[in-house]
Amino acid sequence: MDSVDLQVLAAARRWAAEGRRFAWVTVARTWGSAPRPPGSWLALRDDGRVEGSVSGGCVEDDLIARMRGNRLGGGQPFILAYGVTQEEAVRYGLPCGGTLELVVEPSPDPAQLEDLAARLGQHQLTQRQVDIASGTVTIAAAERGDALSWDGGRLITVHGPRWRLLIIGAGQVSRYLAHMALALDYEIIVCDPRKEYGPGWDVPGTRLVTTLPDDTLFALEPDARLAVVALTHDPKLDDMVLMEALKLPAFYIGAIGSRLNNAKRRDRLARYFDLSEQELARLRGPVGLAIGSRTPPEIALAILAEMTAVKNGVAVPLRDAVAEP
Template sequence: MDATNFSTLSAALDWHKAGHRVALVTVVATWGSSPRPVGAMMCIRDDGQVAGSVSGGCVEDDLIDRIRREGMPARTGTATYGVTKEEAARFGLPCGGTLRLVVEPVDDAGWIDEVLRRITRHELAVREVDMESGAHSIAIAAGNEVCALEEGTFRMVFGPRWRLLLIGAGQTSALAAEIAKTLDFHVIVCDPREEFFRTWSVPQTDLLTIMPDDAVLALEPDPRTAIVALTHDPKLDDMALLEALKSPAFYVGALGSKANTEKRRERLALFDLAPGEIDRLHGPVGLRIGSRTPAEIAVSVMAEIISVRSRMAAMAERTEACIT
């Protein structure tokens, strides 16, 4: 769950506690091009104020207008926008784009409080709502569960569904961590150097002070894990990479110049890594955007990670389409 949705839920909870009537709106399906992905959320309160978004703005305007004219919905229901080309143009959707939304009144905000607590504990939770009765439940979610509306049940997944392990607790790591939190990542930082870990202050991240190779093994990387070495110290970075490159992590990268990256590959080849495993290393890390400052490097690193993640998602969709 990205930071935008966390803020949306927080706003809904605060407004409800303040005595406002509130409705939550969630994107549950898209067809064609869509400005916001499945799972995007917004909340509307009774005076028309909103937090979050489900489109470029025109759908939000229509939902606000509906609530002002008709009042808050009495029960959970759905709304669809962009069925025709004319409607898509009216609501500012891309040509052929269609959004299906679940609109839910917040009569009892207790579940929002519970979800926010679970997110703060880095837990992945799924909430299921019976569209007919409004009954709902919250449970621990599997990593592959997604937001959907199927057979009368609305399912929403909350919490970080991806993990990012950063080796090094320096300035670049801090900046990358802040960006990663907004991109649905649970961020773990490892640095055994006291002069670095004592000053780490990025909230909602986990700090490990063990050796990097032990951190990778303890994390048990899976295909939803990215690992980036950012210490500039081969003794630390290489230790992490030796374990990371043998793991199923979808992304493994290391900071360094082209010359230093080649030297690193030569060092890694001296250990029990196959050539194919070494070839998995993204180095020099990050997209080529001419980055020089720590902030620019953090942007390039996270941009490359998102690029790889998006390619993975596209491949999975093509595979699923072929199977079905």
């Protein structure tokens, strides 16, 4: 889930532990252009301090004024709409006549926030449901394919686990890719059984493993929120993980190398590992968007940009040529 929203949850838990009163705000629906997507969170403390965002700032200013004016009290969730008219859209800084519909919980249950944090910490896909009429809030396990739902009376949001990235190889490109992916809240696992590379890995917030790539992959129990990127240039390592990953539900699978080397790789995978054309078509190789990248940080940027596009459902054609990095 979005790292901004994780910060909101952490702040709310901290405020609850300090005994502070705060409100919990969720973007339920948007029309037109909107700065934050449905499901985004904002926490608002009794003194006007804000964590997270729902707009470009003017809606937050109004929420702060409401909190300080004791107009966000009570215990029952309610709905707030902004930008219903063009005048309001301008007033609240919503671009292109955008409209926001927010669900406000004046007194969220701290125990439920702790439950939610614990589930997310264990990488559990979790559903949070707010019923406006009854005021009840429930947290339960979610299923793959569940999505945000809002019918004007009941808001269902789905959270976690974070997107995961398995990087094969602990070289220079991997180092830059890991740093960039951390900023997008990926959980990073770096696999490199080569004794020359592992000891030098020192990227904070990542996990280095030295088991064989295919064993590492299976230990992660791959799902549709996992990306696999092979960056060693060594067929004994890269092919080992690709031959398994292409049969599994990872949302992104890529391998570094030139057009020629990737053609040879596809031939090996088809010839010796019995991968179908459909499975091979999932392989992003040469990996990354074609942005003329040459240096390790540029290559990492191209990879992460392509990963982001695929994750967001943007159709990205395979690259047809790339220089050997």
